[in-house]
Amino acid sequence: MLNKQYTSMLQEKDVIFEIFQYATERAKVVGAENIYDFSLGNPSVPAPSIVNETIVQKVNTLDPLALHGYSPSFGIMETREKIAVFLNKKYGSSYKASNIFMAIGAAGALAHAFRAVTNPGDEIITFAPCFSEYKPYTAGAGLKLTIIPADIDTFQINFAAFEAQLNENTTAVLINSPNNPSGIVYSTETIKKLADILTEKSKEFGHPIYLISDEPYRDIIFEGVDAPYVANYYKNTLTCYSFSKSISLPGERIGYLAVHPDCIEADKIIEICPQISRTIGQNGAASLMQRTVADVCNYTSDLSVYETNKKILFEALxxxxxHCVEPGGTFYMFPRSLEPDSQAFCKKAMEKDLMLVPGDIFGCPGHFRIAYCVPTERVEKALPIFQELAEEYL
Ligand code: PLP
Known part of the structure; x- marks a missing residue:
């Protein structure tokens, strides 16, 4: 008999994929230029040319056996060193190469972080609105995921609900700032308050509550926005980073886990990561990509289009x-739907060939996500449809 857990997952609808599929089919009928697809979080700007140049240079100059050979299970030492140096320079941290574990995107880094600091049956807390994949990610590690309801006026942390939920079975808290789907960046005040609560509760419960900080959008921050480096405020932080968004390499599956050097059992956490890799079959990130990001980790794509799109869309909406809380980064926006049922609202939008994602899958009904990682001209052309949709509710 086939595995029951995975078979039952087939019954769960992948809402975003269904919208994307519908958009693809519909494009065949009305033409792609008449479809306004804001459903997917795929970067719309290419990686900077230095990425391809670096890949070519590696391919042309390195010994093929070394280049394509197995990577050490923690990652290539030179890459870990360069990432530690880069982080220390940028954020004033004090990572050593031994605090960095190379992973297969943020998803891979998270898979290791969850398993390193929790045991099956533990509770992990996160905050709505949150990335829809947190459910399968944490279920795979045998965790009980609790989602704290959103503070819909700010999308900062709803601390009252959080404190009421924390208990001795909570071994980790998962945050994502800049946030998918809201685009909100947690302020220094929020991060400090979170750190204070975690410190106090860790003492009270007699065990550390680890903070897992999921940061694939860390470099997509808009002008003037307060964007603290989370690990600088709480030592028991495991930072999960990805090159998918900031340098537009989602298909190359490359990222890392950085464990704060003063984190409780920091060395042990990294030491057990290769053991985790063995059990989940995610052994070693691709070596060509590891060697590439070592040389380009201080670059980003030209991310300016996301801020341009945000301004145009936010003002027009x-x-x-x-009603929308203004994003501080990413390429997402999360306005309130114009009727309480966000699925019905998104269905109406879909009838106008405007593809939006209902907030329900992010643990925050009554809202919808716009992924504005598209050319600016597409945003501008979609504005009359957003307006027409709004007029139906006035
Ligand atoms: N976390 C968040 C919040 C994301 O939005 C994504 C991807 O969209 C991931 C993790 C997974 O990132 P990666 O593609 O690097 O595995």
Missing amino acids: KEYGY
């Missing part, structure tokens, strides 16, 4: 009567 406000004018049309939508």
